[in-house]
Amino acid sequence: MMEKTPKSMRIHIGLFGRTNVGKSTFLNLVAGQDVAITSPQAGTTTDPVEKTMELLPIGPVVFTDTGGVDDATGLGDKRRERMFAALRRVDVAVLMVEPERWTEHEERLLREMESAGRPHLVVVGKTDLRKPSDAFLARLRARSPFVVESAAAPGQRDRVVHAFKAALGQLLPESSLQMPDLFGGAVPPGGVALLIIPVDMEAPKGRLILPQAQAVRAALDGSAIAVVAKETEYRAALSRLSAPPDLVVCDSQVVDRMVAETPAEVRCTTFSILLARLKGDLTAMVKAARIIDDLRDGDRILIGEACSHHALEDDIGRRKIPRWLREKTGKELQIDVVAGRDWPADLEKYRLAIHCGACMITRREMLYRLQTAGGRGVPMTNYGVAISYLKGVLPRVLEPFPEALAALKN
Ligand code: SF4
Structure with missing residues (x-):
């Protein structure tokens, strides 16, 4: 269904950078497939190439891989003109650079992004071949709100993609992140x-x-x-x-x-x-709930609540979910609760995060929490998904959402 989303309704993301800096490799990494032609030969991608995809949980997007130009300082070249025209069309601009290389070319591209008023981030490619210095990264961070270190080495994909999606979630306007229908099409007009x-x-x-x-x-x-x-x-x-x-x-x-x-x-x-669908990523949250079956003695669980509502005696996050988790697994679990705007920096110590429905925070903030957890290798589910799983009824209550149901079964 999402493949049919018109291009005009997709979020447009532009990839900019010099020839052979790794734009196509990065696009393949995000897409999880060979959608762009990559080659160690410089300049394989010559003209802007568009690729539509479903970038969950952001939604339907179109990537424009602008092709490589090694020098943007001279004007008049048609490819260069097309590149700057593409910049004016995108919702978010991604500047791809190589470790330790910042020249007048990168400076010009960034200035164009700034003057076009485009939200932008920098992706440093090929970091598995050469580690960027702290000074280089600090310099980039001073110029752009998000810097993602990309590497095509096996095992790096999840970290890179999570960091990229977290940055996108912060850069895109909230309105573009809204999923329009709470019921996901399950209740038709007149239904x-x-x-x-x-x-x-x-x-x-x-x-x-x-x-x-x-x-x-x-x-x-x-x-x-x-x-x-x-x-x-x-x-x-x-x-x-x-x-x-x-x-x-x-x-x-x-x-x-x-x-x-x-x-x-x-x-x-x-x-x-x-709410998991509306605010976060239902499929990812369903997959995360399956971790409950693998919990071991001593595992730490993070319970996250997005607002500091008054905790009642048999509060759902502090009492009921911990009790049901211990009953179901029979394990000695260490359970921490954070409430309000706190979101731990040391997420990696947790085996699983269980978040509230997030009704009081924006989709942007929930996506940020989801992606930062994912980027540290911590699966995150939500209260409702976890409770239905613990009570053995998750397959039944996922029937209206076949993709999420398939993720549970596979
Ligand atoms: S679900 Fe809503 S009311 Fe409950 S803790 Fe989360 S944000 Fe607060």
């Missing part, structure tokens, strides 16, 4: 979303929490019908409908009850899974 909302100790008095209100609003925006009930009235609500709902959505804490009471032909999920 029915049945929302199960417990009203317990943790529910704020007199109002709905943000994801629940967002779901009601998403149904209205999509000209669909929202039916709302507590878990105790769920069966009654189902029986009063003249046709099955298109989607049932429940709070994660009652997911096992909801699954038990939902007819097999009715699709169902949780608010937290909808």
Whole structure:
């Protein structure tokens, strides 16, 4: 479906840099396949080449590999003109450089990016062949907000791609990172979303929490019908409908009850899974949840909450998830909780991160957290995905999202 996203709706990323600096190799690394022609011969890519791809979780993008020009100081060359025209079309410009090489050419490209007002980052290619000095990296960081060290050596791909996506997530306008439909197309216009909302100790008095209100609003925006009930009235609500709902959505804490009471032909999920899709990367979070089966004694788990809400006696992050994790695995786990804007710098000491639904932070910030964790080799899931996994119902609540379901099964 994403392959059909029109080019105009994709995020445009331009790769700029001198001949044979490694742009095509970097593009292949990001794409995970040989999409650009790479060659040790200088200048294999001569003219701008466009490649569309799905860069999860950023979304559909088009890369423009601008081809190599070794000297941008002289004007008049058609290739050079096309390169600067491409610069004006892109949403984000990537300047590729080689370790220890910054000449008038790189300076000119960066100045063009600045004067065109384009968000930009620098990628240092070939760092597996030559390590850039601290002084060189410091000089780049003084000029551009993000510097990614790229290497094509085996085992480096995940680190490079995570760092690149984290930088993109910070550079792109929030509006371009928004996924438009909370229900992921599962509730058509005129369709029915049945929302199960417990009203317990943790529910704020007199109002709905943000994801629940967002779901009601998403149904209205999509000209669909929202039916709302507590878990105790769920069966009654189902029986009063003249046709099955298109989607049932429940709070994660009652997911096992909801699954038990939902007819097999009715699709169902949780608010937290909808949020994982909306704010982060559902497929990556599903893969991360599988780590739970491999946890060992002494593993550290990070529980991350994006706001410092008042912790109740049987709080979901501090009490329930740790308890369910220990019950399911039978392991001695060390569990740390961070709340609010804190996001640990020493992420690598964790085996797994479990994040809240992130309703109070932007998609940009959630993507940053996801990518920094991934870049340190720490899989990150979210509360709802982890709870459904722990309760053995994750395959059932992923049925509305086949890609994520396939990631769980494979
Ligand atoms: S940001 Fe996280 S912790 Fe705060 S209310 Fe939303 S889901 Fe809960």
